[in-house]
Amino acid sequence: MAKEQLEISANDALILIERLLQFAVQRKLLADQLDTHAARNELLDLFGFTEAFEGNVTEEHLESAVPLLEQLLDYGYAIGLIPDNITTYRDLLDARIMGYLLPRPSEASAAFQRLTKEEGLKAATDAFYNLSIDSNYIRMDRIRKNLYWLHETEFGKLEITINLSKPEKDPKEIALLKTMPQAKYPKCLLCVENVGYAGRPDHPARQNLRVLPLTLQEEQWYFQYSPYVYYNEHSIIFKGVHEPMVISHSSFARLLDFVEQFPHYFIGSNADLPIVGGSILSHDHFQGGRHVFPMEAASTDVLFVDPKLPGVRFGIVNWPMSVVRVNGTSKADVHSAACRLLDEWRAYSDAAADVLAFTKEADGKLTPHNTITPIARLRDNGEYEVDLVLRNNRTSEEHPDGIFHPHQHLHHVKKENIGLIEVMGLAVLPGRLKDELEQIAAYLTGEAVATSAELQADTRPLHKHADWLLSLIERFGTANTAEQAKTIVESETGGKFLEVLKDAGVYKRTADGAAAFERFLTTIRLQRA
Secondary structure: OOOOOOOOOOHHHHHHHHHHHHHHHHHHOOOOOOHHHEEEEEHHHOOOOOOOOOOOOOOOOOOOOOHHHHHHHHHHHHHOOOOOOOOOHHHHHHHHHHHHHOOHHHHHHHHHHHHHHHOHHHHHHHHHHHHHHHHHOOOHHHHHEEEEEEEEEEEEEEEEEEOOOOOOHHEEEHHHHHOOOOOOOOOOOOOOOOOOOOEEEEEEEOOOOOEOOOOOOOEEEEEEEEEOOOOOOOOEEEEOOOOOOOOOOOHHHHHHHHHOOOOOOEEEEOOOOOOOEOOHHHHEEEEOOOOOHHHHOEEEEEEEEEEEEEEHHHHHHHOOOOOOEEOOOHHHHHHHHHHHHHHHHHHHOOOHHHHHEEEOOOOOOEEEEEEEEEEEEEEEOEEEEEOOOOOOEEOOOOOOOOOOOOOOOOOOOOOOOOOHHHHHOOOOOOHHHHHHHHHHHHHHHOOOOOOHHHHHOOOOOOOHHHHHHHHHHHHHOOOHHHHHHHHHHHHHHHHHHHHHHHOOOOOOHHHHHHHHHHHHHHHOOOEOO
């Protein structure tokens, strides 16, 4: 749309401002008439108005501010508030607009504490989650685009998602980012200095972000929701200072502190080493939420005990990755047990199982390979529960991306690191798969036809899936209905994710793997129950 072609008139924009204020009042973003007056004036100033709309605005009840925002963003571009009508700039203006409609960060925190005392913690997290949605910080309009289905396995139902919520950058945006100078503030996306930040093309605006202060192990931490939630009430708990991720005794103590304070949430951490870690290792943080993941629902195969900690149980979880589940009613004992497992695993090697704790480099330094992905919960029966997922980030000539990482034959579906969320059984698959799986389904219905040589040609869009597609055609034929083809493709994709988890598991679900897993636990003097 050219800037001189105003599809939305100034009068329309004034009405949109009033409708947006009405939404904010209804959703309790603006709690007082004085706040509404101030917000109106800030929006009028932003859009270059000196007078408010004087007519009547029909009362309406909207579930989301997005329809109003989209029109105001169009108007903002038309009058020059943003230099280009691309998602990057629209998102910057979006956050700025919604920031005017929110309580101050300290007021949002005080409201949370007040509601916790009056109605309980669950009511308070519900309200804070809704505020994060209503402010458009959590982009529900985009998240609803994600594809989701369940895949039945011998380990339970895996959750499969194709991530369509993060908008792909167009060539113009990519070119813009290349011209941006290196910035140092905020230091990363997880620093508390993001609260209220106006953003720039290479860093999202955060005027509509609100966080809650927490104390974990007598340190300042903060709680917020993820802008792109992958599950219900997907939370980020981040340290007040910018320090790198480390899995340590203190990490486990913080996890247990958190579930004591938020007993209806789980909390977990990505591992702290490359390949098996998360995408942000530079800032210590956890993820939490109110969701039962497939791994949590999995049972334990074999139980062990420690004579020195009689109130604690250790179980090998029936799961494709290698998980030790620690349960007990004593917070101190569960913490002690988790710390002991971490220390023992850090130093443990078993060449027969391809597990080496260290590699000696040419300069004599030892590079560590063993770490843990931990998850903590507080059960309704009062037991603390910690799942300790054993990880190893070694590489080899055969598997240069990681021995315990998705292997090459699975990269056409998933080649990224297997982090906390996927460890627990929720696949976050790349958005490209939506179109690619639809194209694969077309071959299973006979709508699309190609020879083996044609499918494997580098110029074909599905060439990376060629071997898989040919095997699907051989197994299922090309006369399926559209619904049958969709079911086949979803099921087979789920099967690929199960293979991914098996590859990431240090001890395989075989007789040899089970024996090696038990060998580790008995070596550290645990006894079979």
